[in-house]
Amino acid sequence: MSTERNSSRGRQGSNKSASRRTNNSQGSFKKRPSKFEKKAPAKPVKTDADGIRLNKYISNSGVCSRREADVLIAAGSAMVNGKVITEMGYKVQLTDEVRFDGALINPETKRYVLLNKPKNYITTMDDERGRKTVMELVHMATKERIYPVGRLDRNTTGLLLFTNDGELAKKLTHPKHNVRKLYHASLDRKFAVKDLQTLSEGEFMVEGKKVFIDDVAYVEGASKSEVGIEIHSGRNRIVRKIFDTLGYKVVKLDRVIFAGMTKKNIQRGHWRHLTEQEVSNLKMI
Template sequence: MKKFNASKGDSSRKYDKNKRSSDNKSRTSRNKPQQPEKNEVPEKREYKGRGKNERPVYGSVEEKDQKKKPFRKPYSPIKRGSKAGKEKSENQPEYNLKAIQKTLPREEAEIRLNKFIANAGICSRREADSLIEKGEIAVNGKLVTELGYKVLRKDKVTYKGKSIRPEKPVYLLLNKPKDFITTTDDPLERKTVMHLVEGACEERLFPVGRLDRNTTGLLFFTNDGELSAKLTHPAYEIKKIYQVTLDKPISKNDVDAIRDGITLEDGLAEVDDLQVLSLDKTILGLEIHSGKNRIVRRIFAHFGYEVTALDRVAFAGLSKKDIPRGKYRFLNEKEVINLKYLNKGKNKKRQK
């Protein structure tokens, strides 16, 4: 047995003391946050979507190839079989809406000059106001510089000496797939719904309302500003039907609570109808008229459910029947007339 030397001390204990001090230093170094180097570039972060609690999720930005061309994948309309057995694209229909125009009130026959110019495909309404202020627009041979000036459809409006007329109306229905954002222009050159209807017609189109990037289903396009305003205004209470898929079965108490209406951070969320469609109680049918942002996902997130799939199957009385995913079709004249008269009595509520 080794004897303890008081003068020299215990070498084994001395070693253990040194080891403990080194372990403490390493432990403190691990706990201490690492400082970035002076030349280190901070990591870029971007919006990645929303989590189960509907809160924003951010992540690192993936470096993109600058030489990579923007997405320009051609999409086509629904093709119909011809007599020869070959497929042909659906032709853009001509709408005879004179009967509707005659029934409109007299004040609706007059439209603002900037809207007249925008409907002719010259520019946007805001840009049209600039053209009017600069004195570049003439009505019936007289220059007009007054903003808010109203014209009749029969008036002769000229720009740079050339007569302009509003574009013919276009009404189009798209069955939107995933991974397309609802916007007319994206500076990040991501896939937009405009790529899906590219080449459908010569007239300018814009989507009415919006669907989230991961939401599929019906999306309506038109160049009819009046109809677009009607379909998006909350006073008209336009019906929308969704098929909702949840991450877990929904309870009967939650179904009853959603039907009764719930209060979210931006106010009351009313549901017109809610039905369970699957035996495992994860697939639901939801009818709603609210147009609030991400309202369907937020309703179920309020009760702790995650919406794993969301598909809009009906919009303003229109269905996606016979429209494959990623395809579109033009509305027929009867469907357009129905939209024009849809919830006509709600106009009184809007005026109040």
């Protein structure tokens, strides 16, 4: 009896093992990968070192969209290292000289940063004397290298634009484009009505040269020593020199409007990026 029971148990165990093998053969068992099996090679990561498609290069330079660039490339508007390129998909290196309609272009993303400048910062990239510069205030604004458009002297506060868009910077600093710059000047004494009328005539001589004054008025709600003056001249310290010529000392000077932009929501010493609409407005000047 004992032998038969043991034999029966053996047959049952054998049947169970066979059943497990059968189930495994039907897909329930997942094969573990061998450590000796070769892995599929990783796909190479594409970088700008492999070259940039010409249409992307043109688009990144701010000229137009990629789709528009394709049309203009086919029309022969693009040159790489002095050779006209009409091939779709042509790749360029960052070291190549790329021209579009004869003008040298750069694929770097264009940045536009507006700063509300405080006192005691000079408008320069660096200073040999170790004085504080405006670049210290905007160094976290963007990874691209940006530059101040025009200047504000050390003691003048207010709006200062930074960008790496060279064409726009030239436009905004050239007097012929009449870029509006409005200053709030605080004088050491009341500004006489006759002097206000003199500046209101529009032309004024400073150091033997004409300065065109677009508008001048007392600041509403303030004392007669507070004057708003609008000019488009880019001459150094020109507002201070205008009042100095009339015998007044400028105690405080603040640029409150530049090219239609105001200091709204920008605290002193802080900055913000321009909106797309603001950039479009500047390019339409």
